[in-house]
Amino acid sequence: MLELEHFTQTGRVGPVSGAFAPGRLTLLIGPNGSGKSSLLAGAAGLSDSDGEGRVRLDGQALSGFSLHELARHRAMLVQQTVLPHGLRGYELLALGAEPLGGVSAAVCRAIADLAGPLGLEPLYARQLNTLSGGEQQRLLIAGTLLQVDPATNPDARLLLLDEPLAGLDWHHQLATLRLLRGYAEQGLAVVASIHDINLACQYADEIWCLHRGRLAARGAPEIITPALIAEVFEVKVRVFEQDGRRIMLPEE
Template sequence: MQLDKVGVRSRLAPFSAQVEAGLQIHLIGANGAGKSTLLARIAGLLPGEGTVLLAGKSLPDYQGHELARYRAYLPQQQPATAVMPLLQYLALHLPGGTCVDRPTVVATIGYLCQKLRLVDKLPHRLNLLSGGEWQRVRLAAIFLQVWPDINSDSKILLLDEPANSLDVGQKAALNDLVRKFCQAGRSVIISTHDLNHSLQQADQIWLLAAGRVVIQGKAKQVMQPKILSKIFGIEFQRQRFHQRDWII
């Protein structure tokens, strides 16, 4: 994916970048910095300035069903208003023309539901799920849309604060799925507030402030106390513990 002076008037200053295959990129910044706006613009769901190229083609040139094969987007909030069973909801996110009974599809649904601890919830209706269960269902569905085993066209996954309502074990499962997706040559862009998670997991960081990407680069270069203190308005330290760096 290539971003050329991509922006949204009065909300996001023009920004250019190239997203290489296999990278995990984290968007960090204070509330209102523009992270969700940038993700929605990259997803093609928010009009604005500049050009977003995906697989060498401008987003407006894709038809909706075609774009859905190349990228998947998880918004920050989405109420569970439907009364359909969980399995039916997942089936709606399969790539167009994919049969739910195919062995590879069955295996992929089983794998994702096992990782996100949803197997026992498959017969349940969406409106009866807890907040954490619904978030895991949303994650399973969005991964299913672009999972490499059943969608060879997939390129990128856009996640806006995907760890909301997840416990520690579920966050670890999400990390594993993101890592495996990237290892298959795909890219993931994640909006997050967990600075230590970004320091330890991200390949690149895009740091936003007041609707502008102020710094982009490798995680260890961007996640410096002086930089973070200026953006968030509090003092930070970076310490090494058990062979890992931590932001304090």
Template sequence: MSLLAIDGLTVRRGQCPVVDDVTLRVGLGEFLGLIGPNGAGKTTLLRGALGLLPSTGRSSLAGLTPRERARAAAFLPQAREIAWPVDVETLVTLGRVPHAGRRLTSADREAVTRALGRMGLGAYRQRIATALSGGEQARALIARALAQEAPLLLADEPVAGLDPESQIRTMQVFQDVAAEGRAVVASIHDLGLAARHCTRLLLMARGRLVADGPPGLVLTAANLSEVFGVRAYFADTPDGPVFQPLGVTR
């Protein structure tokens, strides 16, 4: 079963295709890392897939009503803005809006508690979200997306700016979400985290999808040099895959 089906999706800025004829499927249990250099089209692909940008081609999410789409997919944008000085619990509860009626149900409250727990924010319920550190605010916004409990989570650079522990824990949470039978697509610049935690990588360059597969088949020396301009160390170890960029190639 596909949670997202994209066929020939193209998004243009003027006459220039920022996303160029991308086709892909996202299935149950997958954690996809969307990788590529700055300007490759990763953010535009996520937004185009959701129908938030004009496009040609087809996305299974784009034709849904806003409420249907919010129940099918949670979206964590790159921008981390908390507009009002509400407490963390209220902020995370906003993730239940696609499901909630006039009053919160026990299921809504349980979903919020699970999301707070997953992001290590159980003790932060009554803290004012805008008074938190930048990393803590980022974790609260991830919790809001998790509380939505949609089958698919699309996240744009979710671990950027987090400390190492929070980065690893967040990636582990996404792994768990996928293992529960849902799916995650996250744009990630840290190739070491992507190689270690994702079941599949989508490599973009100049708006096109140039590689799609397991990390070991995508992070090849040729792809790294051609797309990123780097060489790297990549090995399977008893602790799992280890990837480290070593130098530039151009």
């Protein structure tokens, strides 16, 4: 479990307190600049909290982990990644396997399991600079998942992704969310920021809604109401019921 206690980044996010529990998919929503990326970076141990607040993984402060230990316990997909020129798709995935000791037979099986849902096979032999943004994103997602795949990494505890659906077509957005649910069901604490509120309500076990650096709401998807959306996003929506699911659409 990852615990945040009064986590603060001055001018960005906080104070925020809460926990990301194993076996659950938590999705972060909120307007641009609401603090989602800063919160995820803090949860990954990639930023300072300006001396305020604590972040603990399984009871131990993140500052007490070495970089190698952090790489074994958690993986983080950041929003903006500079990819090395000339690297091929399979070489990028091999980098994701480095904390696991390299490309073993078990790692190859994990890559094969990811290849179908993310449509990776046509991308392996191509240089990254020849791929579209969405194709690059699918490889980056696969490399991040590979790092904490429970089948290859028994030390894995936490999976963090900052806007993993950015640049993906609808098919691969849904495939990615299904994969994240699957990793949560295998015992990881999985946390991701996304912008599609309806998808968040459909797939999340828990939603954290951030507004101006603070938690405006936290809980089951039912906490997302038209009143909350009007307050946080400044958009009026109407709620429709379809096959037992709530769908929110902006009013004209």
